[in-house]
Amino acid sequence: MSSDERLQNPLTDALFEAVLLLKSKEECYRFFEDIATVAEIKALAQRLEVAKMLQRNETYTAIGEVTGVSTATISRVKRCLNFGADGYQLILQRLQEQKD
Numbered sequence: 001m002s003s004d005e006r007l008q009n010p011l012t013d014a015l016f017e018a019v020l021l022l023k024s025k026e027e028c029y030r031f032f033e034d035i036a037t038v039a040e041i042k043a044l045a046q047r048l049e050v051a052k053m054l055q056r057n058e059t060y061t062a063i064g065e066v067t068g069v070s071t072a073t074i075s076r077v078k079r080c081l082n083f084g085a086d087g088y089q090l091i092l093q094r095l096q097e098q099k100d
Helices: 010-020 025-035 038-055 060-069 071-083 089-100
Strands: none
Touching: 025 038, 038 060, 038 071, 038 089, 060 071, 071 089
């Protein structure tokens, strides 16, 4: 699936191009600390962990206990995994390949 046209615009393009210029985890920490709140960064990290856990077929209860997110957030991530733009699938596959 293609990404949502409502998301695509020159400002978002510039943001993503900037992220692609980051070369290390330390640079990511520095950039994201400046551009987003701690809560926003944690929410993104939690969603990625939810996606990993859903891919492993873990229960909503287990996911909620580990991540602290609501069942609504888990459902949203699951919907994106199943019907989204395949962004989660892409990154989960690459993370797995990196692990192997």
